[in-house]
Amino acid sequence: MTSVISNETDSSTRVGVDLGLSALADIPRTDVPQKAKDFMSSQEVRWCPGCGDYVILATVRSMLPQLGLKRENIVFVSGIGCSSRFPYYLETYGVHSIHGRAPTIATGLSVTRPDLSVWVVTGDGDSLSIGGNHLIHALRRNVNMRILMFNNRIYGLTKGQYSPTSEIGKITKSTPVGSIDAPFNTMSLAIGAEATFVGRALDSDRTGLSEVLLAAAQHRGAAFVEILQDCPIFNDGSFDLLRKEGAESRLIHVRHGEPIVFGAEGELCVVRKGFGLNIARTSDVEPGDIVVHDAHTDDPEYAYALSRLSDQGLTYTVTGIVRQAVRPTYDDGAREQVSRAKETTPADLQQVLHGNNTWTVL
Structure with a gap:
């Protein structure tokens, strides 16, 4: 019988979810209550003072007990970079892998081990530069x-070069007179690659980050979560516009089924304009004209329009769960193919070796 997890405060805490449709359906669960400290490894956490990685680590450690999974059935895979130290600091299985290739290794684990909750931890340089190809195909x-x-x-670990998300004009050690590269819109990239789950949060917003992480953990398919964070050494204050006075007029937090209204007093909203979306003053529009967020739509165009909201030169940052669609997964399909192949009569190896499907090398 399909079980539904309740919203309690022990190891089974999370929003009610039908496990038959959840990424957690095939993963062994623990009957022992867990706490954040149960996911702390013996390794000394070593990041620069003030790094956003600390609060992300603390949030993940607090979120994992709410899944109620056995620790040996959780694995974190990372590439190269400051963020990629993450697996060392969690009392789960972990792989510190190859630059940009974490999604590839995670794909192998996901296909062969449906009893694992597989996580990839990566940075903007690791995933969007050398790892860009691997990222988009894992999402696709x-x-x-x-x-x-x-x-x-x-780029923090290699001492401050500009990355694929650095803004135009960014002065770094590798761009002493300013970057001329246009940065990726990361959310647009993920949606364009047909990611079925796309979310974003600020590292300092532990409530919002926890909300997105819990939903990502339950999502069956590729879940892409962007976490905006500061590098206090090489890019301090990079997201100050989203943290300090006036941030309410630039930051749009969306929740499925709720009207998209923002601002210090809810004075701004999102409305439809032609085939896209636009920003308007709440007092200037009818309540029925305000867009109600639909994260579950199969059409990615709406999510794409959200990712590119701008008005009069001001770019807005959308946080929360932007897209959460249902689509068959690659790993389920691969295992089904293997299962069907095992049910058929195996090919005669000698016939294959001596058949006419050969060629001559000159």
Whole structure:
């Protein structure tokens, strides 16, 4: 019988979810209550003072007990970069892998081990530069994994070069007179690659980050979560516009089924304009004209329009769960193919070796 997890405060805490449709359906659960400290490894956490990675780590450690999974059935895979130290600091299985290739290794785990909750931890440089190809294909295939991309708009581990998300004009050691590269719109990229789950949060917003992480953990398919964070050494204050006075007029937090209204007093809203979306003053429109957020729509165009909201030169940052659609997963399909192949009569190896499907090398 399909079970539904209740919203209690022990190891089974999370929003009610039908496990038959959840990424957690095939993963062994624990009957022992868990706490955040149960997911703390013996390794000394070593990031620069003030790094956003600390609060992300604390949030993940607090979120994992709410899943109620056995620790040996959780695995974090990372690439190269400051964020990629993450697996060392969690009392789960972990793989510190190859630059940009974490989604590839995670794909192998997801296909062969449906009893694992597979997570990828990566940075904007690791995932969007050398790893860009691996990222988009993991999303396109809808592999059952969660990809947490820490975006600080800089290469931190290699001492401050500009990254694929650095803004135009960014002065760094590799761009002493300013970057001329246009940065990726990361959310647009993920939606364009057909990601079935796309979310975003600020590292300092633990409530919002926890909300997105919990939903990503439950999503069956490729879940892309961008976490905006500061690098206090090489790119301090990169997201100050979203943290300090006036941030309410630039930050749009969306929740499924709720009207998209924002601002210090709810004075701004999102409305439809032609085939896209636009910003308007709430007092200037009818309540029925305000867009009600639909994260579950199969059409990615709406989510794409959300990711590109701008008005009069001001770009807005959308946080929350932007897209959460249902589509068959790559790993489920691969296992089904293998199962069907096993039911058929195996090919005669000698016939294959001596058949006419050969060629001559000159």
